[in-house]
Amino acid sequence: MEFGPHLVLALLEGSITAAVLALTAAGLALVFGILRVVNVAHGEFFMLGAVLAWFISTTLAEAFGAGPAIGFVAALLLAPPATALVAIAADRLVLRRIGYDPERTIVATIGLLYVLQQATLMSFGPEARPVEPPFNTRIALPWPERVDGSWALGWPWGFGTTSYKLFVIVAAVAVLVGLWLLLRHTRLGLIMRATEQDRDMARAFGIPVTRVYALVFGLGAALAALGAVLVVPIQQAHYLMGGDPLLLSFIVVIIGGLGSVGGTVVAAVLIGLTDGVVSVFFSATLAKIIATLLVAMVLVFRPQGLFGKASAR
Amino acid sequence: MKAWLLHLGVLALLVLAWFVLPPYHTGNLARILVLAVYAQGFNLVFGYAGLLSLGHALFFAAGLYGLGLSIQQFGLPALPAIGVALFFSAAVAAVTGYLALRTRGVAFMIVTLMFAQTGYLVVLYAGTWTRGDEGFVIARAARTLFGLDLADERIRYFAALTLFAIVFLSLAALVSSGFGRSLVAIRENEERARLLGYDVQRIKWRAIIVSGVVSGAAGAAYALLFGYAGATFASVQYSILPLLWVLLGGPGTTIGPLIGTVFMFYLVDFASEITDAYLLLVGLALIALTLFLPRGIAGELRRRGLTWLP
Numbered sequence: 162m163e164f165g166p167h168l169v170l171a172l173l174e175g176s177i178t179a180a181v182l183a184l185t186a187a188g189l190a191l192v193f194g195i196l197r198v199v200n201v202a203h204g205e206f207f208m209l210g211a212v213l214a215w216f217i218s219t220t221l222a223e224a225f226g227a228g229p230a231i232g233f234v235a236a237l238l239l240a241p242p243a244t245a246l247v248a249i250a251a252d253r254l255v256l257r258r259i260g261y262d263p264e265r266t267i268v269a270t271i272g273l274l275y276v277l278q279q280a281t282l283m284s285f286g287p288e289a290r291p292v293e294p295p296f297n298t299r300i301a302l303p304w305p306e307r308v309d310g311s312w313a314l315g316w317p318w319g320f321g322t323t324s325y326k327l328f329v330i331v332a333a334v335a336v337l338v339g340l341w342l343l344l345r346h347t348r349l350g351l352i353m354r355a356t357e358q359d360r361d362m363a364r365a366f367g368i369p370v371t372r373v374y375a376l377v378f379g380l381g382a383a384l385a386a387l388g389a390v391l392v393v394p395i396q397q398a399h400y401l402m403g404g405d406p407l408l409l410s411f412i413v414v415i416i417g418g419l420g421s422v423g424g425t426v427v428a429a430v431l432i433g434l435t436d437g438v439v440s441v442f443f444s445a446t447l448a449k450i451i452a453t454l455l456v457a458m459v460l461v462f463r464p465q466g467l468f469g470k471a472s473a474r
Numbered sequence: 475m476k477a478w479l480l481h482l483g484v485l486a487l488l489v490l491a492w493f494v495l496p497p498y499h500t501g502n503l504a505r506i507l508v509l510a511v512y513a514q515g516f517n518l519v520f521g522y523a524g525l526l527s528l529g530h531a532l533f534f535a536a537g538l539y540g541l542g543l544s545i546q547q548f549g550l551p552a553l554p555a556i557g558v559a560l561f562f563s564a565a566v567a568a569v570t571g572y573l574a575l576r577t578r579g580v581a582f583m584i585v586t587l588m589f590a591q592t593g594y595l596v597v598l599y600a601g602t603w604t605r606g607d608e609g610f611v612i613a614r615a616a617r618t619l620f621g622l623d624l625a626d627e628r629i630r631y632f633a634a635l636t637l638f639a640i641v642f643l644s645l646a647a648l649v650s651s652g653f654g655r656s657l658v659a660i661r662e663n664e665e666r667a668r669l670l671g672y673d674v675q676r677i678k679w680r681a682i683i684v685s686g687v688v689s690g691a692a693g694a695a696y697a698l699l700f701g702y703a704g705a706t707f708a709s710v711q712y713s714i715l716p717l718l719w720v721l722l723g724g725p726g727t728t729i730g731p732l733i734g735t736v737f738m739f740y741l742v743d744f745a746s747e748i749t750d751a752y753l754l755l756v757g758l759a760l761i762a763l764t765l766f767l768p769r770g771i772a773g774e775l776r777r778r779g780l781t782w783l784p
Contacts, residue, residue, distance in 0.1 A: 263580050269764040275757025283751045450595045457588035461573050
């Protein structure tokens with residue numbers, strides 16, 4: 162293949178990374194924005210989503226002979242709420258007891274990271290396990306070629322995508338629109354935004370702030386799990402898979418302006434596409450080195466993020 | 475006075491340990507002493523200056539690879555290689571510390587984490603020399619200092635103990651000096667320290683450099699005494715471990731790092747015999763410490779009567 166089709170393929174892979182990343186990072190940004198804490202265990206909620214998706218779909222297939230489509234829909238409906246319950250339990254047992262102190266929360270969530278990861282290792286095992294996609298039609302893509310002095314559409318070999326990959330992008334966009342509607346146009350969203358702006362004032366107006374915190378922590382985890390359920394038919398579930406999404410989400414949330422969900426989504430698209438293109442054409446390790454160093458520099462010289470306005474923090 | 479007696483008593487006990495403990499435990503203890511040096515370096519910044527760094531593996535690895543690579547690639551003898559390792563870790567700490575100190579709180583933690591992650595990735599990227607995750611073994615012939623064979627069990631134990639004693643006593647002197655007290659003043663109330671005319675940024679920067687050199691010395695000693703350098707030592711896990719040791723032993727105390735390292739080392743050693751998922755214990759310990767024992771063992775003892783504890 163030539164450069165053009167390669168680039169389009171890279172951008173397509175990048176959009177899938179961007180879509181999943183936007184969901185995961187939006188969860189992290191929501192938690193940071195409202196609870197004002199950094200959840201280092203966020204990547205493990207992503208991993209839990211993927212592992213639960215595998216568990217749900219294989220259990221259904223073995224017990225009732227359900228096809229991949231039913232298994233996938235069940236995973237989509239059950240894995241995010243289950244992950245949210247784990248997160249809410251962690252919030253009640255740990256975060257609330259240390260009063261959401263920013264530094265102690267980081268130490269405690271590092272602990273939570275190891276607990277979730279190692280508990281998964283003990284129960285799920287060290288193998289990577291695949292989940293079958295519900296549908297996976299191959300879609301070949303055309304590319305203009307010069308034939309006998311005039312342009313015509315050709316179908317280069319290996320140039321194409323699958324229906325499932327396109328579905329991932331559409332589904333992620335739909336969820337993000339839903340999240341935006343929830344935050345902007347519902348009473349619950351209003352309560353969440355009020356808590357974000359001034360927790361003492363919100364409490365004075367009778368908003369149950371601790372319950373809002375638990376809910377937001379659960380919602381953040383559910384978004385990460387949802388991203389994982391969507392990507393697991395492409396990527397396989399593994400107990401160590403939480404590391405990369407955590408790092409990338411950190412990068413995205415920092416570039417997008419800490420805590421702003423809108424900026425986070427823009428940054429996710431940017432980072433996802435760059436990641437797709439860079440990892441096709443350059444060494445993946447070099448790309449990661451540059452990205453991590455860049456993020457550190459952004460925090461050092463522009464703590465409000467590239468797109469963020471100067472804020473209280 | 476009591477404090478100095480305590481320090482000398484601890485060192486005397488460690489000398490005695492060689493003669494009474496079975497070889498398995500003295501072998502462990504040599505490793506623990508080197509790691510406790512690392513924990514003490516971390517404690518200066520975290521326990522005394524109140525800066526929570528999540529990237530100290532960068533300094534440990536700077537010492538480890540500073541020594542390992544100058545022996546392996548440039549054929550330096552051990553003594554100049556130690557010099558290279560110390561200088562390299564000081565330089566890395568000076569540059570990253572200067573940049574990271576422009577931020578505070580959570581941003582400081584993330585920036586240090588990112589710097590360390592960059593260092594880890596560089597180690598992997600430079601796989602031609604570092605051999606990445608697999609690491610490389612430093613030949614026994616190169617591991618001699620003043621004519622002593624550092625691979626010998628007894629010499630290794632006392633070499634580790636000597637390094638530990640030097641760091642233990644000098645840090646104890648440092649934290650009771652004017653510099654150490656100004657660090658505590660900054661930790662307790664940074665605004666007030668600034669108001670009193672202290673150059674807060676400069677003092678913190680110095681603390682990070684000293685801490686980086688001590689951590690680098692631990693890394694260099696690890697490579698020299700145990701003859702191995704690998705990327706694991708640059709990974710996030712090795713930034714979290716000193717935090718865990720210091721939290722358990724007692725941040726801002728001189729004997730806390732040693733206590734924490736001993737306890738945690740044996741806890742992990744015990745757990746890894748039972749299950750592969752021994753890191754589960756590390757996680758549970760971190761959570762339990764933040765919840766129930768934020769001052770650590772030595773800090774709790776100090777609060778409950780032993781107020782003279784340094």
